[in-house]
Amino acid sequence: MDTAIRVLVVDDSNFYAQLVADTLSTDYDMETLTGNNAREGLDSLETSEVDCVVTDYQMPDLDGIEFLEAARERGFEQPFILLTGTGSEAVASEAVAAGVTHYFQKNEGDQQFEKLANQIDNAVEQRRTEKKYELLVDNSPDLIAQINADGEFVMANQSMADSFDATPEELAGKSVADLAPEDIAEKRLSVGREVIETGETRRFEDGYNGDYFHNVFVPVDLPGERATCQVIARNITDRKKAEIELKETVEKLEESNAQLEQFAYVASHDLQEPLRMVSSYMQLLERQYGDKLDEDAQEFIDYAVDGADRMKQMINDLLQYSRVDTRGGDFEQTDFESVLEQALDNLQVAIAESDAEITHDSLPTVVGDESQLAMLLQNLVSNAIKYCDEGPPRIHVTAERDGDEYVFAVSDNGIGISEDNLEEVFRIFGRLHGKDEYSGTGIGLAMCQKIVDRHGGTIRVESAPGEGSTFYFTLPVGGVEDE
Structure with missing residues (x-):
């Protein structure tokens, strides 16, 4: 006792x-x-x-x-x-x-x-x-009250009273219909009567005057007392506004993606034709008047043709970049060793010419877009081959599980990257070297980042000049739903 x-x-x-x-x-x-x-x-x-x-x-x-x-x-x-x-x-x-x-x-x-x-x-x-x-109840931030079948307050906590600029004592005996907007009051009274009659709990959301609430109506049936229901209303205004903002952001993103898709269509059709004309007429000019052109004129023609070809390649790369999200394949169980084999098959010529050696540890099965993952590895291995000046390229691919994700690493013995440029390399068309030093448009690593983003992962690089680079990217163990 x-x-x-x-x-x-x-x-x-x-x-x-x-x-x-x-x-x-x-x-x-x-x-x-x-x-x-x-x-x-x-x-x-x-x-x-x-x-x-x-x-x-x-x-x-x-x-x-x-x-x-x-x-x-x-x-x-x-x-x-x-x-x-x-x-x-x-x-x-x-x-x-x-x-x-x-x-x-x-x-x-x-x-x-x-x-x-x-x-x-x-x-x-x-x-x-x-x-x-x-x-x-009195100290709960939730709005809590007890109402009868007529919608009258039997009791209310301070939070509920504050929402109506009243005290709990002042609310007692007043009706929901006298305090809330007509449509809201009618809905709540209807739910309250249903809960009292059926004895079943109801949950629903409503809102007014810029506030949103998640409501729980629970039946209360005590011996000797009139049946009532307990109302618990949680203010979810911040969450609801965040949902609205997110929805608006998604809509804007969808609109932006649609515009990007339209641009991709234009790029693949309308912009290609002028470039073909520039290149064709420059070559025609060279054939018909080549013997009459001096060395400078011939150099100018070469510059024009090369510029048109590089612009065409940039447009094609940009088109491919824009379609990572809009034209991606389904996510399926994918053997990453098979993905690596596909990437290496596509790079057979570059591997043979550079005498590159590519090794790998045991690689897992993931859920993803197989063709895009092959493109991801192909870009990373291709860069490792391209940016290797001393000796044959040596590239090693590994994967380790870390909680709910796999961490993949592609290491090379290339020229390396300075600390100031570790993020710059992922910028679209972000080139650290002139076209005369290394070929390409500078979109490969931006493409890698976009592919990894689509798969719900992250990508980064650790490197130093003259010490090679290691690119790390993560993929969820179970994959993500392809939307």
Whole structure:
């Protein structure tokens, strides 16, 4: 039994009050104090901490029930146990109606004090549980209330009251229809009645005045009380606004992708024709007037043809880059060793000419777009071959699992990259060397990044001039849904 229970015993018989107090203190480890009438009892409630009141029914001035009513008017909510010397049903009914916690008849035999102690213990424990719940509700940021089938507030916590610029006491008895916009009130009242009638919990979202709420309506059906439902409304305005912003961003991105796709179409058709004309007429000019052109004129023609060819290649590369997201294949179980084989088959000539050696550890199976992953490896291996000046290229491919992803590494013995340019290399058309030093348009690593992004991974490089480079990229173990 809780030794912290503090009991106030009020009885106009000083002898009986002291007998009850001493017995509860001695036999049941309760702290007690006494009073001989209701006035003394009210004074004790004002000045002392009391967990439970045990009061006689028949007392001068104020009887036990009037004592309870006076205490409640002053805001005291301790459980009251009424002691009476008679077993009158009328008194019992009046006591229950007034809110007495227990009704106890004096002189119920040798076990009367044990029964009284158990009633006190149960009443205090129940009240403490209720206080914890009330404390939780009152301090919750969620809007919590109890409403009846007419939509009237039976109770409300501070957060709910604040949402209507009122106090919890001011909300009691008011209807949802008087406080919320008509359409919102009608929806909530309809759901509330349905919950009360069916006894089933309902969840839904609504909003007004720029705020959005996730609502939970729970049926409450307690014996002797009118059926109601508990309303828990969580303000989800920040989340909802973020969802709206995300939706708008996605729509803008989709529009941007559509424009990019349109540009890709134009690039693959309309822009190619002028370049072909420039190149063709330059070559025609060379054939017809070559013997009449001096060395400078011939050089100019070569520059023009080379420029047209490089522009055509850049347009083709840009077209391929733009289609990584819009024209990608389905994501499927893909053997990465097979992916590497495809990449190396496409690079047979470059490998043979450079005498490159490509090795690899055991590579896993991932979920992805096989053709794009082959392009990813092909670009990385091709760069490793291209940017190797001293000795034959030596390239090694590995993969290790790290939690929910695989970390792939492609290492080479090439010229390396300075620290200032480790991010620049992934920029579209980002070239660190002139076209006379190394061929290409500078879009290969940008393409790699876009492919990895589509697969839900990341890519980075570790390098230093003269020490080779290692490109790391990650892929989720289970892959991601291809949208």
